[in-house]
Every structure is written in C-alpha cells, then in structure tokens.
Amino acid sequence: MLENYLPIVILAVIALVLAILLMTLSRVLGPFRPNKNKLSPYESGMDPVGEADERYSISFYLVAMAFIVFDIEVVFLYPWTVQYLDAGVGTLVSMIIFILELFVGLVYLIKKGMLDWDIDQFKL
Amino acid sequence: MEPVTSTSYIVLGVALFMLLNSAALAVYFERRIAAFIQNRVGPNRVGPLGLFQPLADVVKLLLKEDVTPTQGYRVIHTIAPVIPVFTALMTAAVIPFGEGLYVTDINTGVLYLLAITSLGVYGVTLAGWSSNSKYSLLGGLRAAAQMVSYELPLGMAIASCILFSQSLSVVDVANSQEFWWNIFRNPIGAVIFVVATFAEANRTPFDLVEAEQELVGGFHTEYSSMKFGMFFLAEYMHVMIGSMLITTFFFGSYHLPFAGYWLPEITGMWKVILDVSVFTAKTVFFAFVFIWVRWTIPRFKYNQVMKLGWKKMLPLSIANFMVLAVLIYAYYNFL
Numbered sequence: 284m285l286e287n288y289l290p291i292v293i294l295a296v297i298a299l300v301l302a303i304l305l306m307t308l309s310r311v312l313g314p315f316r317p318n319k320n321k322l323s324p325y326e327s328g329m330d331p332v333g334e335a336d337e338r339y340s341i342s343f344y345l346v347a348m349a350f351i352v353f354d355i356e357v358v359f360l361y362p363w364t365v366q367y368l369d370a371g372v373g374t375l376v377s378m379i380i381f382i383l384e385l386f387v388g389l390v391y392l393i394k395k396g397m398l399d400w401d402i403d404q405f406k407l
Numbered sequence: 408m409e410p411v412t413s414t415s416y417i418v419l420g421v422a423l424f425m426l427l428n429s430a431a432l433a434v435y436f437e438r439r440i441a442a443f444i445q446n447r448v449g450p451n452r453v454g455p456l457g458l459f460q461p462l463a464d465v466v467k468l469l470l471k472e473d474v475t476p477t478q479g480y481r482v483i484h485t486i487a488p489v490i491p492v493f494t495a496l497m498t499a500a501v502i503p504f505g506e507g508l509y510v511t512d513i514n515t516g517v518l519y520l521l522a523i524t525s526l527g528v529y530g531v532t533l534a535g536w537s538s539n540s541k542y543s544l545l546g547g548l549r550a551a552a553q554m555v556s557y558e559l560p561l562g563m564a565i566a567s568c569i570l571f572s573q574s575l576s577v578v579d580v581a582n583s584q585e586f587w588w589n590i591f592r593n594p595i596g597a598v599i600f601v602v603a604t605f606a607e608a609n610r611t612p613f614d615l616v617e618a619e620q621e622l623v624g625g626f627h628t629e630y631s632s633m634k635f636g637m638f639f640l641a642e643y644m645h646v647m648i649g650s651m652l653i654t655t656f657f658f659g660s661y662h663l664p665f666a667g668y669w670l671p672e673i674t675g676m677w678k679v680i681l682d683v684s685v686f687t688a689k690t691v692f693f694a695f696v697f698i699w700v701r702w703t704i705p706r707f708k709y710n711q712v713m714k715l716g717w718k719k720m721l722p723l724s725i726a727n728f729m730v731l732a733v734l735i736y737a738y739y740n741f742l
Contacts (some may be wrong), residue, residue, distance in 0.1 A: 286411055287411055287511050287512065287513050288511070288513060289411060289511075290411060290415050290416065290419055290500060290510045290511040291497070291500045291510075291511060291513075291519075293416075293419065294419060294423075294496065294497060294499070294500050294510065295493075295497060297423065297496075298492070298493045298496035298497055299489070299493060301492070301496070302488075302489040302492040302493055302637065303489065305492075305633050305636070305637060306485070306488065306489065306633055306634060306637065308469055308633065309468065309469045309470075309471070309473050309632040309633030309634070309636075310473055312469050312470055313469065313470055313471050313472050313473050313632050313633075314472050315472060315473070316472065317474070321474055322474065322475075322476055322477040323476065323477065323478070324476050324478060324538065324539055324540035324541075324543075324629060325540055325542065325623065325628050325629060326540070326541065326542075327623075331540075334478075334539065339544070339545075339548060342552075343548050343551070343552050346552045346555060346556060346713070347551070347552070347555060349717075350555040350556065350558070350559065353559045353721070354558065354559065354562070357559060357562035357563060357566065358562075360562075360563075360566045360728070361517065361518060361566060361569065361575060364566055364569045364570055364573075364732070365569065365573055365574060365575060367732070367736065368573065368735070368736060368739050368740070372736075372740075375732070375733065375736050378732075379729060379733075382725060382729060386722070386725060389717075389721065389722065392717075393717065393718055398713060398714070398717045398718070399710070
C-alpha cells in the first residue's frame with residue numbers, strides 16, 4: 284500500500300535536486316556585475332513610480348473565493364463517483380440536490396455580476 | 408494495485424529523461440513549426456536542421472547574469488522558478504506509458520494528479536508577486552485567477568472519466584478505454600478537458616499571463632538567466648504533460664481505437680513496443696496541436712477568458728457530469 288508512494292518520494296527528491304542544480308549552475312557560471320539601473324524593476328525604461336504591491340482589483344479575490352466553494356464540490360465528487368453505483372438511488376438523488384444547490388449559487392454569483400470583468404462594473 | 412517492482416525505477420529514469428528532452432525538443436519544434444506557418448525558415452544553423460538549437464539556448468542561458476531586483480523579495484524570487492519545474496516532473500509519476508509500464512500505481516492517482524498540477528499556480532503567482540514590478544504582479548494575479556478558474560471544469564471533466572473506470576487509479580482509467588475511448592463516450596467532457604488543459608498550461612489562446620503587448624514578459628519580466636530558462640522549460644514540460652493527460656484520460660492512453668474488439672492478444676516485447684509507440688504517437692500529435700493552435704488563434708481578452716470559464720465551461724461540465732452519472736446509473740441498475 285504505502286510502499287507504492289516510495290517512487291513518488293524518490294521522484295520528488297530527483298526533481299528538487301535537478302531544479303536547484305540548474306539554478307546554482309547559472310549562479311556559478313554567469314557573470315555578476317550589478318548596478319543600480321540593472322537592479323531596479325523594469326518599467327519601460329523609466330524610473331519606477333511607487334511600489335508595485337498596491338491595491339488591486341477586488342475581482343481577483345472574488346474569483347478566489349468562488350473557486351474554493353466549487354473546488355470543494357469537485358473534491359466531494361471524486362469519492363462519490365467511485366462508490367455511487369452500488370450505494371442505491373438515495374446517494375444519486377442527494378448528490379443531484381447538492382450540485383443543484385451549488386449551481387444556484389453559481390447563478391447568483393453571475394447575476395450579481397461578481398464575475399464580470401468588463402469595464403461596466405466600474406459604473407456601479 | 409500492483410506492488411512496486413524494479414520496472415518502476417527503470418520507467419522512472421526513462422520517463423524523466425524523455426520528459427526533459429521532449430521539453431527541449433518541443434522548444435525547437437515550436438520555433439520551427441511557427442516559422443513554417445509564417446512562411447519563414449526558423450532556426451536551422453546549429454547542428455543538422457538546427458536540432459542543437461535548444462542545447463545552445465541552455466548554454467547561453469547558463470552563461471547569462473542572474474539579476475534579482477533589489478526591491479523584490481529575494482528568497483521567494485529565488486524559490487519561485489523551482490516550483491513549476493518540480494510540479495511538471497512530479498506529474499510523470501502516475502501516468503501509464505504502456506501495460507505495466509508506470510512509475511507507480513496508487514489508488515489515489517487522479518487526486519494526486521489534480522493536487523500536483525494545481526500546485527503549479529504558486530510558482531507563477533509568487534514569481535509575479537516577489538518581483539516587485541507592476542507588470543510581473545499583474546501577470547501573476549492573472550495567472551492565479553485564470554488557472555484557478557479553469558481547474559474546476561478540468562476537475563469535472565476528469566470526474567466524468569472516473570464514472571467509466573469506477574476507480575481513482577490512473578492505470579484503471581487507461582484500461583477502462585480498451586474497448587471505447589472516453590472521447591466516444593464523453594465527447595463534451597473531452598472538449599472541456601482539452602480547452603481547460605490549454606488554459607492550465609497558459610498557452611495561446613489563454614496566454615494572458617504573458618501578453619507581450621500589455622505586460623511585457625508578464626510574471627517573468629524580472630527574471631533572467633537560468634531562472635527564466637526554468638519557467639520556459641516548465642512551460643514546455645507542461646505542454647508535454649498536458650498532451651499526455653489528454654491522451655490518458657480521453658484518447659485511450661496506450662490502446663488503439665476499439666482495440667479490445669479486434670486486436671489479437673500480444674505479449675512480451677512486441678506488446679511493450681506497440682503500447683509505447685501508440686502512446687508516444689498520440690502525445691506527439693497533441694503537442695503538435697498545442698503548437699499549431701498557438702500560431703493560428705489570436706489571444707482572448709481577459710474578461711472573455713473569465714466569461715468562458717465561469718459562465719460556459721463550468722455549468723456545461725457540471726451538467727455533462729450529472730447527465731452521464733444518471734445515465735450510467737440507469738444502465739448498471741436497470742439494464
């Protein structure tokens with residue numbers, strides 16, 4: 284059972300070592316001649332204006348929140364999918380109800396305009 | 408579930424080697440095919456037909472200066488490129504390349520695949536955030552929102568495949584397609600899966616993350632040297648992995664179409680050769696489609712991407728899953 288995961292652990296170690304090795308190689312082989320302009324963030328050749336970590340559009344947060352809800356739905360589906368054929372009609376019906384409820388949630392989100400990325404959202 | 412044997416470790420070595428090399432070759436073929444589509448010649452100077460071009464690129468990248476912007480978050484900036492390479496390589500662990508030819512067969516294979524592929528978003532987002540550049544930040548944020556949105560239809564499409572295999576082991580998913588490929592039983596799911604894979608790999612028409620006209624280089628604007636090379640490598644590894652997943656879940660994995668009906672029993676070496684060449688042929692074809700689409704279809708606008716993901720693909724994939732679930736339930740219990 285658990286020993287089937289051993290190759291995955293070995294693969295993880297190889298992948299990590301490979302990735303870190305590639306990065307160290309370029310550090311060792313490449314030149315290192317920093318200057319002020321080279322180290323400043325790129326802004327089309329101008330001096331950068333202000334910091335980059337300002338506030339950004341709320342839509343990104345909304346998508347992330349909606350994602351969590353629906354991702355949980357997907358994760359719920361997996362064990363159900365493997366079992367439901369032998370578990371009787373009640374399992375099927377309850378899953379349909381569960382999905383319909385979340386579907387209503389999705390319709391609500393869309394109707395509320397939470398997922399509208401058009402310019403219209405700024406006219407509210 | 409079969410126990411791990413020495414075959415596993417041989418497959419592991421070969422798969423790693425092939426994956427890294429196929430990523431390099433994909434870079435070459437991308438440029439070459441792009442050139443032919445645009446009526447150019449493309450790279451043809453380094454080695455025969457320019458085949459050593461990726462090698463030359465790697466050497467060039469290794470010899471470049473590694474710049475970290477002073478105002479950035481140094482540690483995260485350094486860690487970020489490791490993540491996409493790591494996740495791309497890890498995916499290879501559960502994909503069967505032929506009958507009995509897999510690194511490991513775990514009974515949570517599909518969940519493992521989803522978990523690992525969704526980790527890839529961290530690399531892109533952290534890279535964008537830690538660079539402290541406005542272009543990078545916007546690219547990273549877009550990447551996060553886009554990959555997160557398309558993961559849902561992707562997960563639903565995979566769930567509709569599991570309906571047929573009744574198992575979360577990827578090997579069982581592959582074997583359930585011996586008679587009927589999933590694309591014939593579940594065509595809507597296949598379309599959704601292919602589109603979502605394109606979006607997850609950040610490939611055109613969904614490459615908003617690095618839309619040159621708006622965001623310069625997107626999340627890797629502030630990256631140079633091999634750190635940039637690793638993002639590049641990871642992108643092409645994701646193309647190869649995406650092709651493998653499309654093959655595995657919807658195009659019969661290592662089975663020929665309807666093989667169970669007409670293909671006589673083959674054993675030994677010939678079976679291995681047949682399986683691997685069928686799998687490779689399909690994977691190469693889909694990698695070609697990835698490149699072909701990139702140089703044919705223009706990029707979406709960001710609001711269009713989000714609209715497609717949430718208003719069309721997600722409801723469609725949920726409906727597709729439920730209809731299939733009810734039909735299969737009726738088929739098993741009443742027929």
